[in-house]
Amino acid sequence: xxxxxxxxxxxxxxxxxxxxxxxxxxxxxxxxxxxxxxxxxxxxxxxxxxxxxxxxxxxxxxxxxxxxxxxxxxxxxxxxxxxxxxxxxxxxxxxxxxxxxxxxxxxxxxxxxxxxxxxxxxxxxxxxxxxxxxxxxxxxxxxxxxxxxxxxxxxxxxxxxxxxxxxxxxxxxxxxxxxxxxxxxxxxxxxxxxxxxxxxxxxxxxxxxxxxxxxxxxxxxxxxxxxxxxxxxxxxxxxxxxxxxxxxxxxxxxxxxxxxxxxxxxxxxxxxxxxxxxxxxxxxxxxxxxxxxxxxxxxxxxxxxxxxxxxxxxxxxxxxxxxxxxxxxxxxxxxxxxxxx
Amino acid sequence: xxxxxxxxxxxxxxxxxxxxxxxxxxxxxxxxxxxxxxxxxxxxxxxxxxxxxxxxxxxxxxxxxxxxxxxxxxxxxxxxxxxxxxxxxxxxxxxxxxxxxxxxxxxxxxxxxxxxxxxxxxxxxxxxxxxxxxxxxxxxxxxxxxxxxxxxxxxxxxxxxxxxxxxxxxxxxxxxxxxxxxxxxxxxxxxxxxxxxxxxxxxxxxxxxxxxxxxxxxxxxxxxxxxxxxxxxxxxxxxxxxxxxxxxxxxxxxxxxxxx
Numbered sequence: 001x002x003x004x005x006x007x008x009x010x011x012x013x014x015x016x017x018x019x020x021x022x023x024x025x026x027x028x029x030x031x032x033x034x035x036x037x038x039x040x041x042x043x044x045x046x047x048x049x050x051x052x053x054x055x056x057x058x059x060x061x062x063x064x065x066x067x068x069x070x071x072x073x074x075x076x077x078x079x080x081x082x083x084x085x086x087x088x089x090x091x092x093x094x095x096x097x098x099x100x101x102x103x104x105x106x107x108x109x110x111x112x113x114x115x116x117x118x119x120x121x122x123x124x125x126x127x128x129x130x131x132x133x134x135x136x137x138x139x140x141x142x143x144x145x146x147x148x149x150x151x152x153x154x155x156x157x158x159x160x161x162x163x164x165x166x167x168x169x170x171x172x173x174x175x176x177x178x179x180x181x182x183x184x185x186x187x188x189x190x191x192x193x194x195x196x197x198x199x200x201x202x203x204x205x206x207x208x209x210x211x212x213x214x215x216x217x218x219x220x221x222x223x224x225x226x227x228x229x230x231x232x233x234x235x236x237x238x239x240x241x242x243x244x245x246x247x248x249x250x251x252x253x254x255x256x257x258x259x260x261x262x263x264x265x266x267x268x269x270x271x272x273x274x275x276x277x278x279x280x281x282x283x284x285x286x287x288x289x290x291x292x293x294x295x296x297x298x299x300x301x302x303x304x305x306x307x308x309x310x311x312x313x314x315x316x317x318x319x320x321x322x323x324x325x326x327x328x329x330x331x332x333x334x335x336x337x338x339x340x341x
Numbered sequence: 342x343x344x345x346x347x348x349x350x351x352x353x354x355x356x357x358x359x360x361x362x363x364x365x366x367x368x369x370x371x372x373x374x375x376x377x378x379x380x381x382x383x384x385x386x387x388x389x390x391x392x393x394x395x396x397x398x399x400x401x402x403x404x405x406x407x408x409x410x411x412x413x414x415x416x417x418x419x420x421x422x423x424x425x426x427x428x429x430x431x432x433x434x435x436x437x438x439x440x441x442x443x444x445x446x447x448x449x450x451x452x453x454x455x456x457x458x459x460x461x462x463x464x465x466x467x468x469x470x471x472x473x474x475x476x477x478x479x480x481x482x483x484x485x486x487x488x489x490x491x492x493x494x495x496x497x498x499x500x501x502x503x504x505x506x507x508x509x510x511x512x513x514x515x516x517x518x519x520x521x522x523x524x525x526x527x528x529x530x531x532x533x534x535x536x537x538x539x540x541x542x543x544x545x546x547x548x549x550x551x552x553x554x555x556x557x558x559x560x561x562x563x564x565x566x567x568x569x570x571x572x573x574x575x576x577x578x579x580x581x582x583x584x585x586x587x588x589x590x591x592x593x594x595x596x597x598x599x600x601x
Contacts, residue, residue, distance in 0.1 A: 026549075026552070026553045026580075027580070027589070028385070028552045028580040028581065028582050028587050028588065028589045029385065029587070029589070030385055030387055030391055030393070030587055032392075032393075035430055035431070043391065046391075047391060051528060053528070190532065191532070191536065210533065210537075210539075212526060212527070212528045212529040212530065212533060212541070213526075213527050213528030213529075214526055214527050214528070214541070214584070214585070215527055215585045216527075216585060220527070222526065222529070222541050225533070225537065225539045227537065279480050279530055279532070279533075280479050280480055281478070281479065281480055281481045281528065281530070282475075282477065282478040282479045282480075282481060282482075283389075283390055283391055283478075284390045284391065284392045284429060284431065284432065284435075284477070285392075285431065286392065286430055286431060287430075287431050288429065288430065288431015288432045289431065290477050290478075292479055295480070295481075295528045295530070296480075296528060296529070296530055296533065
């Protein structure tokens with residue numbers, strides 16, 4: 001009888017233990033790093049390791065990066081020193097979409113335009129715009145002397161109103177062609193880029209492909225899905241268009257150039273764009289610092305990455321001579337190209 | 342589109358169900374409960390952040406229990422609204438969450454007269470609609486919470502008196518057993534899902550191994566000034582592991598309200 005009781009007790013204890021193990025293992029939790037330099041370093045490395053989408057394309061050995069930067073982490077380092085080390089670690093991927101945001105500074109890699117000629121001057125743009133230009137939805141526009149519309153598009157950070165676009169394109173109706181000056185456009189909403197590009201096609205066109213990560217592995221991706229540009233529902237432009245670019249054309253603006261190259265009557269003039277073909281996601285470190293990283297890669301119609309920029313149809317740079325004569329070489333090239341059509 | 346159809350179908354069924362349950366003359370018992378709650382919540386959603394978010398959560402519960410005359414069956418309809426503004430270790434108030442839960446239930450009654458105990462065993466159709474918004478993120482700023490599950494459920498009510506005063510202890514528990522939920526894929530943006538229509542395993546299976554879930558509530562009823570008041574504890578565990586993403590939403594709240 002005593003033996004049976006002991007056996008019964010053992011079974012009950014075993015069952016309780018199993019239930020406890022099941023209950024504990026059933027909690028859906030994420031590993032938590034300490035809020036100190038080491039913990040923040042490990043958290044950042046892991047977030048990038050599991051989410052960043054361009055390791056293979058950029059040829060970055062992320063484990064090797066861990067080995068070399070872990071040595072630079074010290075428990076006594078200040079926030080500024082930590083940001084410097086973490087910022088340098090992130091800069092290894094040479095991606096303008098990879099940033100570390102703190103309340104006092106931003107870790108960044110802007111080599112995609114800082115290492116190249118600007119090919120842009122506010123002074124020259126102001127000369128071409130003059131004082132009698134229109135402003136709508138944050139965009140400045142006017143008709144140049146040779147009856148060419150000039151549309152300055154410095155950003156896609158806000159949504160573009162369909163009514164604004166209708167008014168702008170109707171204003172340009174008498175013009176023989178349109179120049180869209182995209183230089184310095186660092187991107188913003190991809191939907192705004194689509195809205196504007198949709199005014200330059202009368203039919204749905206394939207403009208590229210995109211995919212997303214399906215797991216933590218560096219090569220866990222979905223299949224490529226086509227990106228289609230739908231024609232805009234308002235006024236659509238039917239005449240020649242020239243898009244002006246420089247190295248600071250990035251992200252959604254880079255996508256806009258990609259879309260426009262698939263539309264009829266479009267020529268891209270200027271410098272190569274800055275790239276930024278990974279739709280960025282965000283996450284957070286234990287310290288509260290935000291990290292942004294490329295998560296969904298996008299490609300052109302030939303399934304080639306546009307992460308490192310898009311070549312123009314006609315490469316032109318600002319010249320010193322023209323600058324001294326108050327002439328923007330790239331705008332002048334666009335005008336002579338249009339006048340020669 | 343499928344999700345919208347599903348949501349509309351559920352809405353129609355709730356409206357139809359509520360119209361049936363408001364006809365009080367046909368019932369042996371009809372009990373309505375209104376409860377307000379405040380408590381602590383702990384939310385993790387790795388789609389939005391690797392950090393868990395904690396803070397205060399507010400609840401509102403509306404419950405109706407109806408039992409036909411000469412019937413052993415009780416029907417339940419519950420609307421549960423809860424909302425929170427929570428923060429991580431490093432950022433206060435960085436996550437805003439609002440969820441509407443509805444449950445349609447059916448129980449078989451086991452009545453015992455001495456002591457006065459009523460045990461109800463049955464099941465629920467358990468729906469969730471809501472979302473969370475991270476105030477700091479770029480292309481992954483929000484997460485939708487849509488789910489429909491079948492839950493085994495039980496309720497235990499013990500009526501007793503202290504002096505002349507009737508009182509009641511109620512315990513209700515339900516465990517989502519099987520169902521479906523919406524989830525973006527691991528690194529999939531909502532732009533890709535909704536603007537491009539690129540679906541990729543966005544309807545996922547919910548079952549105990551995708552993350553055990555539990556809804557429970559313990560309340561104490563007492564009468565005062567011809568009104569039955571109710572207060573107690575509400576516990577809600579929602580979890581999901583799908584598409585390599587992790588989600589948990591733990592709620593513990595004190596509730597107070599009345600019955601009529």
